[in-house]
Amino acid sequence: MEEEGPLEQFRIHELIPIHFGSLNASFTNSALFMVISIAAVLLFLTLSTGARSLVPSRWQSLAEMSYGVVANAVKDNVGMEGWKYFPFIFSVFMFVLFANFIGLLPVPGKFTVTSHIIVTFGFAGLIFVGVTLIALFRHGFKFFGFFVPHGVPPYLLPLLVPIEIIGYFTRPISLSVRLAANMLAGHTMLAVFAGFVVALGVFGIAPFLFVVAVYGLEVIVAFLQAYVFVVLTCLYLSDAIHLHHE
């Protein structure tokens, strides 16, 4: 564990082995950080809003702001038809945001849940399947018209319809890769330059300053990627509900 390469921070360790037949459901460091993330989210959101103050405390303001960011994303991109999916989208946002932030904490053994493509793909796949089912339930067979672009000469359709279909099915991939790759790249870069700090001795001040700057950037990226993730979720949901093609 202590042969520190920049990628070691992403290594999965089994903490409590659990097996159901052939299914490995072991409690790993990743699972531990998932539990920490949702615990932090729920503690933050329930404790801060416990007083239900008319004039919010600082913590309550922060909780209301998180709510507002996602509420506006849903209202602006989907409209009120999408409001019943708000708890889901808010949960995704808070999970991803806290996983990203907790992954940035400078503590040994910290783990970034969202740096693993399988986790982000789990979210993206769930969203993709859910959005497709919503579209099918709302529009039935008309849903397949979504793949036929409007106002295009008919002879181009054999080319464009496959492109639309491929574009639709690559959504979960782009959604998951964007988030995981951002987390992976940022954390790897931080680890690489942090290694230089030690290796260069006195001259380590240069990579040290760089690490400080990149760390600030990564804090922004952590928020931004969580936000991008839910805004894209909202756009996909809007497509499913309104079946517009833009």
Place this chain on the structure above:
Amino acid sequence: MEEAAVVSFPQMDAATFAPQLVWLAITFVVLYFVMARVVVPRITGILETRDAKVASDLGSAQAMKAQADTALSTYERLSAQARATAQQLAAEARAAANAKQAAELEALDGRLAATGRKAEADVAAARAKAMEGLRDLAAEIAQATAEKLVGSKLNRDAAAKAVDAELKAGK
């Protein structure tokens, strides 16, 4: 994990996929249910209560403003009325004072005129009396003068007649 399963890139180690997905599902379901049952209704409630309070406060503020506006207009109307009344009263008082003054002035004029007339009459009477005395005196002087000049006693009546004639001519 056995050495053989350890891939250089941890994200690509397919053996870790199942436990991650299992625990992602467990944690996310827990998160979703607490969010949907507790957190979202609570924050929605807080925001709705606040919006309702702000709306009602704005409403009552507007009502109060309307009240203040009507009170102001009532005050302006009443003060205009009071001013008009005051001006009318002042004009009436001024007119009454003027009339009284004029009447007193007239009465004074009348009194002065009466006093003047009485004084004139007194003067005329005194003058007439004086003239009467003068006539008698003149007749006596004429009688005495004629007696001295011609030595004859003039008839007293004749002398008086002559004085009268002279007085008449002298006038």
